Amino acid sequence: MKSKKVAIIGASGYSGEVLVQLLLNHPHAELVDITSRQNAGQTLAQVFPKFASHPKSKALRFSEPNAELLAKQADVVFLALPHGVAAEYAVPLLNAGCVVIDLSADFRLKSVDVYKDFYAHDHPAPDLLKKSVYGLPEIYRDEIKKSLLIASPGCYPTSILLPTIPLLKAGLVKPTGIIADSLSGVSGAGRKAEVDYLFCECNESVRPYGVPKHRHLSEIEEQLSLAAGTKVMIQFTPHLIPVNRGILTTLYLELVKSTDAEKISACYKKVYGSEPFVRLLEGKALPDTKNVVGTNVCEIAWRLDPRTGRLIVMSAEDNLVKGASGQAVQSMNLVCGFPETAGLI
Amino acid sequence: MKSKKVAIIGASGYSGEVLVQLLLNHPHAELVDITSRQNAGQTLAQVFPKFASHPKSKALRFSEPNAELLAKQADVVFLALPHGVAAEYAVPLLNAGCVVIDLSADFRLKSVDVYKDFYAHDHPAPDLLKKSVYGLPEIYRDEIKKSLLIASPGCYPTSILLPTIPLLKAGLVKPTGIIADSLSGVSGAGRKAEVDYLFCECNESVRPYGVPKHRHLSEIEEQLSLAAGTKVMIQFTPHLIPVNRGILTTLYLELVKSTDAEKISACYKKVYGSEPFVRLLEGKALPDTKNVVGTNVCEIAWRLDPRTGRLIVMSAEDNLVKGASGQAVQSMNLVCGFPETAGLI
């Protein structure tokens, strides 16, 4: 299988770090360039000492991001940038024929109006929204294979969409009244020097934030609406918990009358029974972030409450792997024709 | 003010430890005896080295629990025992004229049927259920003052009842569709040697448990039903998070049509505006367990979601203080005629 040359723009954050790790060890990808405005000139090992002993890391040094240069070197370029600046790089890279896999929220929405509502400014490249594919392989596998611009989903959205979309598509749960209560590790806040994310502010602390209108709601609701065939509006409460990595989401869903346990079980098995990165838990097992951290797996378990008639679905994922960089690599595997699990197991 | 002599049966667990700490420093209580089956014979300092430098700790040594002896020594006896064994001590202590403050679930329910449904055996002293008062001072202050048997609420129930009862009583939220999503520190599991609660099993881990029918549901629903004047059934999902102490609860409530933000605000201010141990957060502030750990305070904040029309109420407390031992001392203060905040600020 022919290898592809890949580059990462913005590789010095936590998602960038995991992306580097996955690509250094990928059997069919050759990491040719990593960029970082603030670390330009430093070696990979200076910024991330843990990579220093990796045989392939010696040659890697952070450069200033330059779309033209990167386009000449790489077949696939990952953008691991803060929201709002991806378009600047995506346009020239796409024009130069690169595959672009963006980990920001910039190309995840189809609607420019929703974008403006949630991000408070006009979208900088509205044409690209039509070309981009939402990079959730379990749902958009075929589209991803054919796309040149992949908008890799956010960490919270992945933990909510994977458990919910099959049930909505099958008409087993109501599209109304959905509640998602999510708990995220601190790496989700990024690697930025802010007092709120200091060790002593997060350790021995648990707190909700961004209540009630978190930005990720926009892509969650757009995708759920597509699955349900009707406009879906959900309740979403993120919480910060003192772990480095991991998201645990608990979903409260209302059943359509004819739904029973058997139908839910059958639905999940049909949709995810053969998926390498979705683990349906059985018996008494419930999701636990420690069982997915470091892997590209999303664990899912559910319980029908006979008292309330409600369906509770719980999911766990690594916010930096299945919720970010691992999923992006999964999309790269699809678009490049590699085995979908290459470099991810 | 005349001091009272107090004793603790079962003082070697985490709640017992906090109870000892509060009572050693209480201005009107004299801790005369502590018992523990497994630590009988050891000094307080041997079991809890942190108390060794406390001037009042020198004389304290764990004894075998013996209700008759304790009844002679103490005016008030706290029971910090596992569920199911409190009756054995409560009966003789009450007969001997002691005030009994029980931290277990044994006397919290009014209905023997509900008890049997949730605890899977008959209640060992059903007569006492009629005499006991549910020890939530903000709700049952007057009853506590006159009671000899106080059933101190559980940690999860406190974090759910304090924010919800005023709204239900005022008819501002519907008694249906209530969801409580709770996150608890590991001390909630007690000080018992089980693999599930080892450091390496809890650290860097987040997990739900006891879904969907946790035992605490019984007292939560009984109390909510009393507040609403109708049978209330809620959805409750506890999660284990890697902190020592603290519970964060996020509640999802449906509004009665006429309810608006002003009414919610007015209701909370009226009920809790002067409460020393309920803190209504203002402005952008949201609850954070680190702001309540080590105190007897329950923080409450709420948001009306204009998109969904739902009310989200969030609370934070120290599961071992307001959720257990601090609240028990608050009840002692009431029943003994001490200032309610004595030893708690």
Added chain:
Amino acid sequence: MKSKKVAIIGASGYSGEVLVQLLLNHPHAELVDITSRQNAGQTLAQVFPKFASHPKSKALRFSEPNAELLAKQADVVFLALPHGVAAEYAVPLLNAGCVVIDLSADFRLKSVDVYKDFYAHDHPAPDLLKKSVYGLPEIYRDEIKKSLLIASPGCYPTSILLPTIPLLKAGLVKPTGIIADSLSGVSGAGRKAEVDYLFCECNESVRPYGVPKHRHLSEIEEQLSLAAGTKVMIQFTPHLIPVNRGILTTLYLELVKSTDAEKISACYKKVYGSEPFVRLLEGKALPDTKNVVGTNVCEIAWRLDPRTGRLIVMSAEDNLVKGASGQAVQSMNLVCGFPETAGLI
């Protein structure tokens, strides 16, 4: 007992927070002013929500630091400032007759040369070095009582000096070859927004730093030299560990020939046997930071290694209490004629 009015300059860091907590609850002190450049104008509760329910906190608002104004309001002023700026406030406050208790390193050294060597600039007020007393009450109790300028010791120094000084004074250990290996919680780094102290950079991490010449060495060696009556130079290695609070120090000492276990035991008992804030551990017990965090106690245990003939002494303290703010309050108690343990037990 007549209360004293106290103020804190620089009250928005971690030491300041603990100082506020101790003074709010002190039976003989009235906290009349708190200052903070960056939080001026905000209430105490806005910066530290956990104090919001304290009855005495309502009136407290951070002001711009102004020595003249403070001198009119307060009898005792604590300086909880970064190193290097204390002199600016100490001079006018002392001139106005206030007692000044400085938590920085600015007045801890007697030698201006050593100061310059370790801090790389001339001391801004060399005259004050002669007037200041090193605020380690167990060693300088009498001097503290008579001083107007108290230089409260650093956290690492306290954990090293308390176990070592008695042995050096008694001539039981050699003044050469002393090694101190210390482990500190992250609050020791202060409440500043730096990537190195983010949760994800400290959690699941242990690392040495400042090897081999940490600034605290200067005051440690000056004090040890005074105790030994000869110049002492030690080896000191600090490490950062993922806890909020606590310092654990392991000391390696070489015995003078005639020293045996009995003499060491007798020495410690004589010096610390009646000290309220030094706990000599007995039997198999070893220090553990969890037993001292939140208290003003320093735990000490020692072992004579029959194989190597070396003495290992271990100490544990709360870096923010006995290592900073608690010790400063202990000095205030002494200088004001309050009971030494007032507000600290």
Added chain:
Amino acid sequence: MKSKKVAIIGASGYSGEVLVQLLLNHPHAELVDITSRQNAGQTLAQVFPKFASHPKSKALRFSEPNAELLAKQADVVFLALPHGVAAEYAVPLLNAGCVVIDLSADFRLKSVDVYKDFYAHDHPAPDLLKKSVYGLPEIYRDEIKKSLLIASPGCYPTSILLPTIPLLKAGLVKPTGIIADSLSGVSGAGRKAEVDYLFCECNESVRPYGVPKHRHLSEIEEQLSLAAGTKVMIQFTPHLIPVNRGILTTLYLELVKSTDAEKISACYKKVYGSEPFVRLLEGKALPDTKNVVGTNVCEIAWRLDPRTGRLIVMSAEDNLVKGASGQAVQSMNLVCGFPETAGLI
């Protein structure tokens, strides 16, 4: 390259878990059997849910350990058992022609007297001590290649021996006065239900233990003595810190007179410059466990203190990888003729 069939006896602890992970992903090993007395009958995924999605895990189920059966199935057998029971399995496995790699301390010592002194009973199979090789590949690479019984080193010993042996062999440091101060994550205590290792007992806690005569001293001193050519006795203090994985060791060494920084640097470069699993840090970098956890690398940095003339050497490793299972796999690679880094990068 021909694959080898491998089995693990005692695979349900923390070392066993990492061993399973490494062998499932090893390019030349086929994991054919895993045993566990207490989990016999359960699938791998039931005991370790995180392996459930691994394609090779489906067939694996814990069996009762049975040396005869295992000898028929496997070419290489890892023993990940508590100390004292390895001999029972090693003898029949070796007789049947298997390679045995033991992770316990049972075959690490050459002297039966030292064994008895430290383990308080006679060695159960003294003949095997002569045949076994101490499995530290960087030191005993050639011997490991030819051995059938490899005694894989302990976690503390590895972190001490790797930095110290080259200096002793080269005669750059004195064989006397060596001090090793080590900090270990809680997984080092194993996966056993004891109150001391509960989350709430370890979190927000740091403590020394096993002072002054830890069992690991025996193998450390035996190996150091071999390197120095004279009997070496060291001071060793282990501490427990609240991380899951990782050991940080700080060593205090006395220099031989002629030694200077250049010679130390040259010595380390010569011995470890080409080692894939030893990382010599340069510039200002110091070891940090977070940079080695999950890898088979041991980081080493050193500082010459011009003030004291002492050499401080610091090392960091993952106690479960380089300190246990990774190192054992490294030995397997050597003895089986695989590339030494196979399955470890």
